[in-house]
Amino acid sequence: MTEGLPQQGMAWEALEDEMRAMAGDDADWRRGRTALYVFNAGEAVRDVGRNAYAMFMAENGLAPKAFPSLARMEREVVGFGLQLLHAPEGAMGNVSSGGSESILLAMLACREWWRGQGRDTTDAEVVAPVSAHPAFDKAARLLNMRVRRVPLGTDFRADVEAMTAAVDERTVMLVGSAPCFPYGVIDPIEELAAVARTRGLWLHVDACVGGYFAPFAAMNGVSVPAFDFSVPGVTSISADLHKYGYAPKGASTILYRSEDLHAGQVFDAEVWPCGRMTTPTVAGTRPGGAIAAAWAVMRFLGVEGYRRAAEDVCAARAVVEAGVEAIGFRVFGAPVLGLVTFGHPKRDVPTIADRMRQRDWVSARVADPDGIHLMLSPVHRALVRDYLADLEVETMSAPPATGQTAGGFYA
Numbered sequence: 001m002t003e004g005l006p007q008q009g010m011a012w013e014a015l016e017d018e019m020r021a022m023a024g025d026d027a028d029w030r031r032g033r034t035a036l037y038v039f040n041a042g043e044a045v046r047d048v049g050r051n052a053y054a055m056f057m058a059e060n061g062l063a064p065k066a067f068p069s070l071a072r073m074e075r076e077v078v079g080f081g082l083q084l085l086h087a088p089e090g091a092m093g094n095v096s097s098g099g100s101e102s103i104l105l106a107m108l109a110c111r112e113w114w115r116g117q118g119r120d121t122t123d124a125e126v127v128a129p130v131s132a133h134p135a136f137d138k139a140a141r142l143l144n145m146r147v148r149r150v151p152l153g154t155d156f157r158a159d160v161e162a163m164t165a166a167v168d169e170r171t172v173m174l175v176g177s178a179p180c181f182p183y184g185v186i187d188p189i190e191e192l193a194a195v196a197r198t199r200g201l202w203l204h205v206d207a208c209v210g211g212y213f214a215p216f217a218a219m220n221g222v223s224v225p226a227f228d229f230s231v232p233g234v235t236s237i238s239a240d241l242h243k244y245g246y247a248p249k250g251a252s253t254i255l256y257r258s259e260d261l262h263a264g265q266v267f268d269a270e271v272w273p274c275g276r277m278t279t280p281t282v283a284g285t286r287p288g289g290a291i292a293a294a295w296a297v298m299r300f301l302g303v304e305g306y307r308r309a310a311e312d313v314c315a316a317r318a319v320v321e322a323g324v325e326a327i328g329f330r331v332f333g334a335p336v337l338g339l340v341t342f343g344h345p346k347r348d349v350p351t352i353a354d355r356m357r358q359r360d361w362v363s364a365r366v367a368d369p370d371g372i373h374l375m376l377s378p379v380h381r382a383l384v385r386d387y388l389a390d391l392e393v394e395t396m397s398a399p400p401a402t403g404q405t406a407g408g409f410y411a
C-alpha cells in the first residue's frame, strides 16, 4: 500500500526538487531523442504554452458567461481549424481534451444524427481500416456501438473495396485517417467519401496527428492528397492541437461540416436543483489553461511558424527515409507528413529497436510487419544524422530476422 497524504505540508522548493528527481527515469525528451509522445517545436513555443496555460489555469471553460475570454478563444481556435481544413460556411466545432474525446464525440454525434432520422442504432457499426486508432473501439464500448476493422491494401492505406464490402445495414460511419498512426500514410479519403456519399454514410476523417500539419506541408509544396472538408462527403474531422499544433496537452478539435451534424454531441438537461446544464463536450469543468494555451501557441506561430515547423519535420523525414534505406530498411508505404515506419527484411527489428532504446532513442514499434516507428518533431532535423549513425551500428550487429513480431509502445 502507498502512504497516505502527509500530515504536514511542504515547501515548493523541496517539492520541486523531489519532482525533478522523480522525472529522472522519464524519457529524456528535452534532448530530442524521443520520437513519440512529445511534439517538440523548441523552448520558445513551450514557454508560450506554459505561460498562457498558467494565466488561465484557474478559469473554467464550462462557463462562457463567466469567462467570455475562453469562449472567444475556443471560437477562434475552432475557426482556425475550420479555415485550415476548408470547411464550408456554417461548419461548427469544439475544443476537446484530446483525440480520443474528439473521436468519441464524432461517434456520438453520428449515432444521434441517425437516431434523429428515425433509424434504430442498436449495435450501430463503424467500418474502419485496421490502422485506425483504438479510440474508435473505446468510444464504441461507451456508446454501445461496434467497430469492424478491415485489412489494409499493400500500400498500407485503407482498402476502399474491402471497406465497401464490409458495409451492411448496421453501418453508420466510415473512417479514414489522415494520416493513420501506425504507418503515417493518408487513407484514400476521396474514394471513401465517394462511397459514403452513394451509401448515405457518415465519413469521419481522423486527422488527429495530421490536421495541424498537413495544411502547412501542402502550403510548402508537399503533394498531400485531399482529406479535408474540401472533399464532399467528409462529415467530421478530429484534429489534435496537442500534437502537431504544438499546444500543451489536453487540447484537440472536433469539427463538423454543419451545425445539424454537430448537434448530437451537445448534452442539454434540466434534471437537478441548479437548473439547466448544457455542455458541448464530455467534460463538465473544462481546463481554461488548455484552451488558452492552444490559442496562444497558434497565434504565436501563425501560418509562417507552422510552415517552418512542417518544413523542418518533412526535411527530417526525408533524411530518415534515405538513411534507413541506405542501411537496408524498407519504408512502409509512402508517408508525406511527420510519421515514418520502416522494417528490415534481413535483420531482427525488435532487437534493433531494443538496442536503440538502450541508447535512449524512444520510439514506437509496429508489428505486421515488424517495424520501427518515428513521430518526428522540428527539433529532430538537427538530430537525425546521429540517430541514423546509431541505427546503422545496431542494424549491422543485429541477428537475422526471426519472422516473429513484437509491436507496441515502450510504455
Ligand SMILES: *Cc1c(COP(=O)(O)O)cnc(C)c1O
Pocket (backbone or CB within 6 Å): 097, 098, 099, 100, 101, 133, 135, 177, 179, 180, 181, 206, 207, 208, 209, 240, 252
Ligand atoms: C493520437 C491519435 C489519436 C488519439 O488522440 P489522444 O489525444 O491520444 O487521445 C487518435 N487518432 C490518431 C491518428 C492519433 O494519432
